[in-house]
Amino acid sequence: MQKIIKPKKIESLLAKKQDSSKIKEIIAKAETKEGLNIQETAALLQVEDENLLNEIFVTAKKIKDEIYGDRVVLFAPLYISNKCINNCVYCGFKKDNRDLERISLTPKEISQQVEVIEGLGHKRILIEFGEDPKAGSLDKVVEAIETVYASGDIRRVNINIAPVEVDGFKRLKEAGIGTYQLFQETYHRETYKQMHPSGPKSDYEYHLTAMDRAMEAGIDDIGLGVLFGLYDYKYEVLAMFQHAQYLDEKFGVGPHTISIPRWKPASGVKLNDIPAPVSDKDFEKLVAIIRLALPYTGIILSTRENIELREELLDLGISQMSAGSCTDPGGYKEGQSSEQEAKQFETADHRSPDQVIKGICESGYLPSFCTACYRTERTGEDFMDLAKSGDIHKFCQPNALLTFQEYLEDYASQDTKKVAEKLVRQQLDKIQNSVIKEETKRGLEKVKTGTRDIY
Ligand code: SAM
Ligand code: SF4
Numbered sequence: 001m002q003k004i005i006k007p008k009k010i011e012s013l014l015a016k017k018q019d020s021s022k023i024k025e026i027i028a029k030a031e032t033k034e035g036l037n038i039q040e041t042a043a044l045l046q047v048e049d050e051n052l053l054n055e056i057f058v059t060a061k062k063i064k065d066e067i068y069g070d071r072v073v074l075f076a077p078l079y080i081s082n083k084c085i086n087n088c089v090y091c092g093f094k095k096d097n098r099d100l101e102r103i104s105l106t107p108k109e110i111s112q113q114v115e116v117i118e119g120l121g122h123k124r125i126l127i128e129f130g131e132d133p134k135a136g137s138l139d140k141v142v143e144a145i146e147t148v149y150a151s152g153d154i155r156r157v158n159i160n161i162a163p164v165e166v167d168g169f170k171r172l173k174e175a176g177i178g179t180y181q182l183f184q185e186t187y188h189r190e191t192y193k194q195m196h197p198s199g200p201k202s203d204y205e206y207h208l209t210a211m212d213r214a215m216e217a218g219i220d221d222i223g224l225g226v227l228f229g230l231y232d233y234k235y236e237v238l239a240m241f242q243h244a245q246y247l248d249e250k251f252g253v254g255p256h257t258i259s260i261p262r263w264k265p266a267s268g269v270k271l272n273d274i275p276a277p278v279s280d281k282d283f284e285k286l287v288a289i290i291r292l293a294l295p296y297t298g299i300i301l302s303t304r305e306n307i308e309l310r311e312e313l314l315d316l317g318i319s320q321m322s323a324g325s326c327t328d329p330g331g332y333k334e335g336q337s338s339e340q341e342a343k344q345f346e347t348a349d350h351r352s353p354d355q356v357i358k359g360i361c362e363s364g365y366l367p368s369f370c371t372a373c374y375r376t377e378r379t380g381e382d383f384m385d386l387a388k389s390g391d392i393h394k395f396c397q398p399n400a401l402l403t404f405q406e407y408l409e410d411y412a413s414q415d416t417k418k419v420a421e422k423l424v425r426q427q428l429d430k431i432q433n434s435v436i437k438e439e440t441k442r443g444l445e446k447v448k449t450g451t452r453d454i455y
Helices: 007-014 019-030 038-047 052-066 105-119 140-148 168-172 189-195 205-210 210-216 233-250 280-293 307-314 353-362 380-389 394-411 412-427 434-448
Strands: 071-081 124-130 158-160 178-179 222-227 257-259 297-301 321-324 366-368
Touching: 007 038, 007 233, 007 380, 019 038, 019 052, 019 280, 038 233, 038 280, 052 280, 071 105, 071 140, 071 394, 105 140, 124 140, 140 158, 140 168, 168 178, 168 210, 178 189, 178 257, 189 205, 205 210, 210 233, 222 233, 233 280, 280 297, 280 307, 307 353, 353 366, 353 412, 366 394, 394 412, 394 434, 412 434
Parallel strands: 071 124, 071 321, 071 366, 124 158, 158 178, 178 222, 222 257, 257 297, 297 321
Antiparallel strands: none
């Protein structure tokens, strides 16, 4: 069997440094949007020179503009249960944390949460569970997915839950999930062992091979991630790259998304526990390098990061972000953000989704609530083919505009509407194909007069 992660190779790559002319060559290659190999990615991770770093940042922005345009897809996490039999050192939900109130939502409570989340304008939800044989069983997960879809107008449900067997993944696919996300947390085996002392998650191999099982079950949109702060970020980026490449070789498609959580304070966890803190500067650098190395993989940013950094990271390659998130089950409350004690970790961007959206518009980006690809079965390899040929723009820009117009009609504040009006006109002008542009204009008029869900 092919090994997924090759630690010796990573270590030997990180022992080398390349001169600036070689680095410039790599950056020039990245600019063609063909992606990088692992040697080239490792060379960029070793860059410390300010001028070269700046060139990496400028190139990341250029690639992002060419592939993703100005669009930023928004979503909200929905925590269903914080009961957990694992003891992940970094997490507030860990079994041994006695300070945490344990909550599992009933279907009725899930519906109520969905109503609040929808009221904020969201169309995409990311369901999250702690791992628990009862509260987080497959039956409960499927019930939660079905409840979310049945509760209103949520159009895509992604999930981030503990790995299951192939049959379990088949059930999740049948329930209609979009992306299956699972973070390896750390690819460094020894650190993994220290961070996951007990419970099913302590099995590194079972966790690592989850995506193989998901893909064998026919789930072709999967999301990788690392919890930055546990081990050297350079090692983690290269290992995640190996994982992505392995999946691409084995299944013909790599990860749909990469998430980049950074360790944050949590109940029962002290910040000085962080073994390998990642500075803001290094965090920006790693986001930009992922954008250069894997140009067609979406990068997801959560509200763990603060407003200023979130806005800067948008320029470096982020394509999706959460907004107005609560990390405790039952935390969404009509008209206010949650201050409950049952949180998984602290968030740093406490703005409402409307304020986040206004900020995105002010930075010249276009908030998108689009879920069309998944609903028209443009997933996995089909999605990647469209993205690589550039044809995806034909769908994305109109769909982003139409779903954003829905938001403006149904949920936006007057302040946001004011900022958005000019943005919508500018973004419409960016559609080059005149037929698609006219169609989109007509679509926008229809949305203004009450039609919904056009794509
Ligand atoms: N329980 C499942 C698991 O661990 O795979 C589902 C996901 S868990 C609810 C979501 C993610 O939160 C974890 O994968 C971890 O990366 C992240 N997380 C946990 N504690 C954190 C902390 N203190 N700061 C930032 N992220 C954290
Ligand atoms: Fe449980 Fe997941 Fe938290 Fe680990 S990260 S303690 S598995 S909820």
